[in-house]
Structures are given as C-alpha cells and as structure tokens.
Amino acid sequence: MDDKDLIQKAKKGDTLALSExxxxxxxxxxxxxxxxxxxxxxxxxxxxETMMKSIEKIQLxxxxxxxxxxxxxxxxxxxxxxxxxxxxxKNWLEQEQALRKMKWNAANMYEEWTDVLDVLAxxxxxxxxxxxLKHYYGYxxxxxxxxxxxxxxxxxxxxxxxxxxxxxxxxKHEES
Amino acid sequence: xxxxxFENNHSMLNEESEWAVKELRDxxxxxxxxxxxxxxxxQWFQQQVASEKKRIQKMQWKALFSFIFVAVLVLSxxxxxxxxxxxxxxxxxxxxxxxxxxVLNRTRKKVSNE
Numbered sequence: 017m018d019d020k021d022l023i024q025k026a027k028k029g030d031t032l033a034l035s036e037x038x039x040x041x042x043x044x045x046x047x048x049x050x051x052x053x054x055x056x057x058x059x060x061x062x063x064x065e066t067m068m069k070s071i072e073k074i075q076l077x078x079x080x081x082x083x084x085x086x087x088x089x090x091x092x093x094x095x096x097x098x099x100x101x102x103x104x105x106k107n108w109l110e111q112e113q114a115l116r117k118m119k120w121n122a123a124n125m126y127e128e129w130t131d132v133l134d135v136l137a138x139x140x141x142x143x144x145x146x147x148x149l150k151h152y153y154g155y156x157x158x159x160x161x162x163x164x165x166x167x168x169x170x171x172x173x174x175x176x177x178x179x180x181x182x183x184x185x186x187x188k189h190e191e192s
Numbered sequence: 193x194x195x196x197x198f199e200n201n202h203s204m205l206n207e208e209s210e211w212a213v214k215e216l217r218d219x220x221x222x223x224x225x226x227x228x229x230x231x232x233x234x235q236w237f238q239q240q241v242a243s244e245k246k247r248i249q250k251m252q253w254k255a256l257f258s259f260i261f262v263a264v265l266v267l268s269x270x271x272x273x274x275x276x277x278x279x280x281x282x283x284x285x286x287x288x289x290x291x292x293x294x295v296l297n298r299t300r301k302k303v304s305n306e
Contacts (some may be wrong), residue, residue, distance in 0.1 A: 031245065035237035042237075043229040050227055051220050071244040122226050132219035151213045152220050183212040 019083060027075055027106050034074060036065055048088050051096060051152065052145045054137045055114040062098070066091040081159075088153075089163040092145060096164070101140050111137055135185045139178060146174040147182075 019040075025033035045066060049059035069090050070077075077086050099107065117138050119129050136144050142164065149160045150171070157175070161168040273281045 031238055031241045032234075035234055035241050038241070039231060039234055039237045042231045046229050050223055054223075066245050067240060070271055071241055072248055118223075118226065122222075125226060127222065127226065130215070130219035130222055133223070136216075136219070147216065148220065149217055152303045156303060179209055179212055182216060183209065186212065186215060 018125070020079075023077065023079060023083060025078070035133065037083060038070070041087055043100075044084050045087050045091060048148075048153070049091055049095070051148050052092070054112060054118070054133065054140070054144075056118070057114070058095075058098075058110075062091055062094055065094050069094065085155075085159070085163075088149075092149075092163050093165070096142065131186060131189045132182060135182050139181065143174045143178040146171050147178045150175045151179075 019037070022033045026037055042063070046059055046063045049062050049066075050056065053059045054061065066087060073090070077083070079146050081089075108190060111161050115134070116134075136147075139147075145164065146160055149155045149163065152156070156162070157168045157171045160171045164171070270281070273284070
C-alpha cells in the first residue's frame, strides 16, 4: 500500500494505517529532532509528543506536503513552544549536560567529536533549525518559513547569519 | 575591475560557505551514527494510536458535557429571571450593552500587543 492510500485510510479513522505511517516516519522524525535539539532526551520526548499531536490532527493534514514534512512541521513548532516556556539559563545548563553526554558517547565509540556540533549547540534554536532544514534537509526558504510561521526573508537572514557564524567559529577552532 | 573584484570576493564567500555547509552536513551525519534509532514494532504504534484516540474521545465527551451543562445552567437562570423579575433581565441586558465596547477594546489591545 502506498503513502496516499495509507493517508486516506488514516484520515477515515483506520488505526492500522495511521500506525504504519507513523512507524515508517519514526526514525526520520527522531533523527530530525536529534539534529535540531542536540539533546537525545528532548528529541525522544518531542517525538512522542509529535506523534500524539499528529494522531489528534490527522484530519487537518491536506496532503500538499509530504507526510514526513508535515510531521517535522509539528515537531518544529512543539520545540519552539517548549523553548519559549523554559528559562534561558536552565536551557543552557541542560544543553551543556546533553552535549557532555553525547561527547562521552562518541568517545566510547572511538569517534572524534566535531566542532561544528558545538557551534550549533551554542546557537539560538530558531537559527539552528533554519540552517538544518535548509542545508541538511534541503527545504526551500519558503517551505521553512511556512513550517516555522515566519517570513521567507527572516529565514534567509537566519540561515545566512548562522552560516557566517559557523564559518567564523570553525576558522577560530582551526587556528587554535 | 571592480566587478571582477566583487565576483572574486563573492566566489570566495561561496566557497567558504560551501566548506561550512560540508562541515555541517558531516557533523550532523555523525550524530545519526552515534545515536542509532531502533523503530518499535507495529503493535507498539497501534497501541499508541488506539490509546491516544481513546483519550481524545474522552476529552471531547467531557467538553461536550461541560458545554451542555453550562448552556442549561445559563438558560435556566435567564428563564427564571425573565419569569420572576423581568426588570432585572432588562438591567442585565443594558449592563451588557454598555460593557461590550470596553471588553472588545481590551481584547483587541491584548491581541495587538502579542
């Protein structure tokens, strides 16, 4: 059964079809959230929340974008809301702890940590998300704008400024 | 001359950006390697969907019952007031009409601030 049939059945209330759709997109969703949150626990919690929200809102999915894009739109907005609710200081501490754990994990696998992840982690979440969506997932500025509920120009400037910062900081790391 | 200089700067900028984008992609790909995802089986997803649907249904019934309860309560109060003291009903209506613009104005201000 292809995606279109599954979506149609899921919208009609078919539990099995919706379950299959969610299963097919599970790893894509959690990997996306891992990249934008840089925090394994938050990524897992948000994946769960996104799935619950998609079950509730499946009737509103209009099929204009891919199902996976619809899921990451929900996930993006849930993450933005969560970050706005949290205090900045607490956020920073949590992020640092998560990074330390991830570095430890990488070291355990005899892998070298990449500086670009440190730079990304220090960035504002909305800038980080715009960069990941543009340069890793290849969405257009317009699509990202719609996903995040901001103007296309805002996304362009976020991506451009973010990329400049990445370049500068990586150069600094290389020099030192 | 100036144009060529601009083009050179621009292409250098693009090359630098490409380098940063490549670093970014490589770094993010590593994340997938370090955190492999195990997708649960279909039964797990079916359980999640079924229990969430049940929760939503329960919530909708709750909302419907509270709406009906409030509606019946308001209607009963209105009917009781109209039958027993019609003048009080008129006072309520008048107070409502006078207060309405203030309430609307306040809501509009709140929305524009957001």
